[in-house]
Amino acid sequence: MLYLIGLGLGDATDITVKGLQAVKSCSRVYLEAYTSILTVGKEALEEYYGKQLILADRDLVEQGADQILEDADVTDVAFLVVGDPFGATTHSDLVLRAVNAGIPYKVIHNASVMNAVGCCGLQLYNFGETVSVVFWTETWRPESFYDKICKNRTAGLHTLCLLDIKVKEQSIENMMRGKKIYEPPRFMTVNQAADQLIQVIQSRKEEGEELGMTEDTVCVGVARLGSDEQKIRVGTLNQLVSCDLGAPLHSLVITGRLHPLEVDMLRVNAEPNALENLHMIDSSTYTS
């Protein structure tokens, strides 16, 4: 049996009881380590489970899936995923390989950023399509996330922005030289995402485009969602450029039309210095 087990969003104890029982029963346990992270590392999980974990990076999952699935028809293998196995990142490819090899699989769900973000006070019902914001490079500056946000806002909907993670990336130089030397991991912060968004807004403004959102649109910065160190900051996009939400992971929410109850909840989660900004939302329209 292949178990796909969600670890939730905080630390080792955010696994479900069912998930923990499955981990303990498995002969091999892989930890997917390239699409998300917990607030604790591999060692803390190993100690908590009383099991050795095998780190599964992108190479192993995408090219070494046969290795992960080896003997899974006669023994139990666990594949651990931060959040939910079918949350922000799906592992459809691994599941399909298991199915094609006649290996049964079982999913043990857990919280994902896709649902836990509701704790910021915005109702999940009112979210539109989720977008990804990637690190821009000198030559690659995709802006499609901005257009999706605007489309959601036109429909009155909020947008969850998942922020880029670069783990085990090679520099172009090392890649060209065939050197397997990896850059330190990078996790996009709320500030960086807000900054990229403002750059898009400014360039669209120069092009004379009608803006679907502005520097004054109310946004929510979320850090370490679901952990004891969770931090939520509510402010205009402009305010969030200079906020410091600390260690990863970060996510950013762009609000759409705000319901009065959502405004009340945003107040609860707002940092004191962001409250003055909330007065703006109190205006007749409940949108910025």
Added chain:
Amino acid sequence: MLYLIGLGLGDATDITVKGLQAVKSCSRVYLEAYTSILTVGKEALEEYYGKQLILADRDLVEQGADQILEDADVTDVAFLVVGDPFGATTHSDLVLRAVNAGIPYKVIHNASVMNAVGCCGLQLYNFGETVSVVFWTETWRPESFYDKICKNRTAGLHTLCLLDIKVKEQSIENMMRGKKIYEPPRFMTVNQAADQLIQVIQSRKEEGEELGMTEDTVCVGVARLGSDEQKIRVGTLNQLVSCDLGAPLHSLVITGRLHPLEVDMLRVNAEPNALENLHMIDSSTYTS
């Protein structure tokens, strides 16, 4: 401290380890019992936790919140919610009351239908706004869910339909007589939801409206999501009208534009008799 604890979607063991520890430490534990259900009842949970649970129906949560929060500044009180506390149903009102009363609160997240539905093979990224489908009555037949589904489909997005739950409802007769006699609980099935949708489609067709979805649109019926008795059936809307997915809860997904990998995953989850229908999706456009 007020703990809002998600129970996940299956049985007693789907609670997180952190959640279970919190339940055991609380002096009073409420079970929210009107927006969702697990595959096991109150008694099974009580036995598993070694704790008595107080059933919290809509009246208690909406009118007796002070009772729930009593002494929560000096003792620990848990409020258990099937799925995630901020998933499909938010309990913002209870949180706001706690905050206003100076009572600290803590959320322990878990899987929600809003993220676990990803296991049907459709990517969460590609979902638009979630809709609710309510039981029609003779005099109240709202159709707004259909328009939202069409809006999502126009944007190429899938739609999760949350199906109505009627718990502790009074008949109009008993309500008028002031008799506190309650009807048996009702949970909308995939068939019932599909039937209401088809009625809307037919009436819109008669009005000569251009249809955003038809009886041949590929849909996914999901029952007891996240439990060991989970059942997923893929078929056209027409096919789902006559399927039997068994005990509650049910959800329905209306597909938008399908990615080839999503089609492969739908195949995995499809019942044998629904596979023939999937051939249709194989056509050039990957939409029905």
